[in-house]
Amino acid sequence: MVEKTGPAGYAADVIITVFVFVAAFICIIPIWHVLMSSISDGFSLLSHKGLTILPVGKITLNGYKMIFSDSNVITGYLNTIFYVVATVGCGFLLNVVGGYALSRDTKLTKFFSFFLLITMLFNGGLIPAYMIFDMLHLTGSRWAIVLTEATMAVNILIGAAAFRSVPKETVESATIDGCGHTRLMLQIMFPQCKSLFMITVLNSFVGSWNSWLTASIYVAGDRSKWPIQLIINELVSANRNFLETQNPNYDRNLIQYAVIIAATLPIIVAFPFFQKQLEAGVIRGAVKE
Amino acid sequence: MRKMTWREDWMRNKIVYFMMLPIIIYFIVTKYLPMFGIAMAFQNFNVVRGFFGSKFIGFENFEVLFTGDAFPTAIRNTAVMILMNLSIGFIAPIIFALLITSMRGKVAKRICQTICYTPNFVAAVVVANIVIMFLANDGAVTELLAIFGLKRQNWLANDNPPVFWLINTLMGVWQGFGFGSIMYVAAIHNINGDLHEAAAMDGASRWQRVWRITLPNILPIVLMMFTIQIGFSINMGFDKILLIYMPQTYSVADNLYTYTYRMAFGASTDYGLGAASGLFQSVISTILLLTSQKLSAKNNAIKLF
Known part of the structure; x- marks a missing residue:
């Protein structure tokens, strides 16, 4: 300039x-x-x-x-590690599988995307969610936290966008060669778009490491489960x-x-290494909304 | 191509349907059941009796809610804090993007950018506790303000109207201005360099070019971000207030989110009332999201990318 x-x-x-x-x-x-x-x-x-x-x-x-x-701090650390691994892991699986399913052209795809859209627009809120989990005997369990935070509809949409970004020709030729859905997803398509899943993994990692509210609701009484x-x-x-x-x-x-x-330090020291992906994530995420 | 019959579709996509299944179950449990659970807002809810045993009482919870003292305060505070987040909180990242993109020195620029992203990764609990430390009687910010002649005090216990709101907004700005600038920085870099060059040749000053070239060019993105943020405004950042407010400051700090939380998990619980205020919050949230969707459908900024 x-x-x-x-x-x-x-x-x-x-x-x-x-x-x-x-x-x-x-x-x-x-x-x-x-x-x-x-x-x-x-x-x-x-x-x-x-x-x-x-x-x-x-x-x-x-x-x-x-x-x-202090044994509380050590337990807290271990709990956080568990929550992060389980939340990121479950979320990743759901995003990949859900994203793939949403990116396919089936008779129920419209219904499926509508089903997801509804969850973005309407929200039962804190208390009904708590009561439902209580009925399912999930309150007081570590899995209540993992389930609550695993994924959101937006992440499934990002997953679908990732799968759609794989060139059609690749998918077609694989299908003609008799490749089924599972193999198509895992061996052909996923390796080509895995960088896009990085976005959701990073977001859910940071969110889960820093999360406190969900735990304060579901495991408040049990210090051994505190993050x-x-x-x-x-x-x-x-x-x-x-x-x-x-x-x-x-x-x-x-x-x-x-x-x-x-x-705080672990996450602050780690993030500059992922700066490029995070920036790409913000830009992509906003364009998706 | 001929339309597939259901049978053919099933034969071909059976596995896709099996893949949808866990996702559908997941969202039914975590999202849809709570949506139906909102029925408790119309019940005299009793934890022991549950959804099916509790008595329906029509709009009684809402009557109690709307006629109570706490609710109007919560509404006012929610509205004020949303407006402040959407104004001060919204403009800060744009200003930062303009500054950082016109800064010289590639390395310094990158380092400053990286540093300014860090607050985004700091946990809400940590931010809240640092704010408590800094604003305490002997905190660093209190000391700084004392230099300007402001009385030493615990600023978080100050219930004069703008104080808590400013603290809340600035807390959001601190966490978000760096990371929030990413979109705008990308948009500014996307502007065709020839425009600036031509304007500079014609003698436009830097300031003029910001006003006449940069801003108009990123305006579509700015509008897009604004509409998106309207949609999320009612759910953003209010959880942090739970960590920094206290009974003395309820008059300025209490909002729909904290009110709902307190009704459910506070000292004196009233689940029906909490669910009613939660439903109220959800309805506003849905209205805002739909408005935001409508507005962004009209906006074609997405074409820029």
């Missing part, structure tokens, strides 16, 4: 750059603050006001030691009054920061 670089041009460049840097700073600073606080000295941190740009006092890992010796997010919420709010105990252990001040970092 041609750009006139007079003094006004430079001024504009400077202003734009400053604004973008400020935006980036605001995005990263809350997490940075928590990260630096988590390795600070618990006691000095108490009297420290404002942002923690650098660790306060002596650097320690006591906060992390404390949370990783890490509920544990964080409890630890952070319960930790606020640790000072009221006798001889407070000042390292406990670090727990809230350490547990947030432990649950």
